[in-house]
Amino acid sequence: MSKEYYKSKIADKREDIVSLRAKIVRVKDDKKRRMESLAKSIKNTTSKSSKESYRKTKISDSAKYVREVDSLKKKIESVRKEIENFKSSLAKLK
Secondary structure, three states: OOHHHHHHHHHHHHHHHHHHHHHHHHHHHHHHHHHHHHHHHHHHOOOHHHHHHHHHHHHHHHHHHHHHHHHHHHHHHHHHHHHHHHHHHHHHHO
16 A cells, blocks of 8 residues: 555544544533533422422433443544554555
């Protein structure tokens, strides 16, 4: 494989990292909006059972967003490892 192939693959993987970081920002924004919404619902509800339900939902949704961010971070690490592999393959060609 040629040097240009490895260089283009490295560039593609860097673009992947940028898009994954953008997804992390979107997920964090979604989490913030959802948590604010649930907080308002908890505050405005008079029923004790509804408040408990909203609190449980808030906890589970928060955990879901954290798992999603962690998953994206793991993908970024995986892409970084791929970049390192491409770099080492490129170095062998020189």
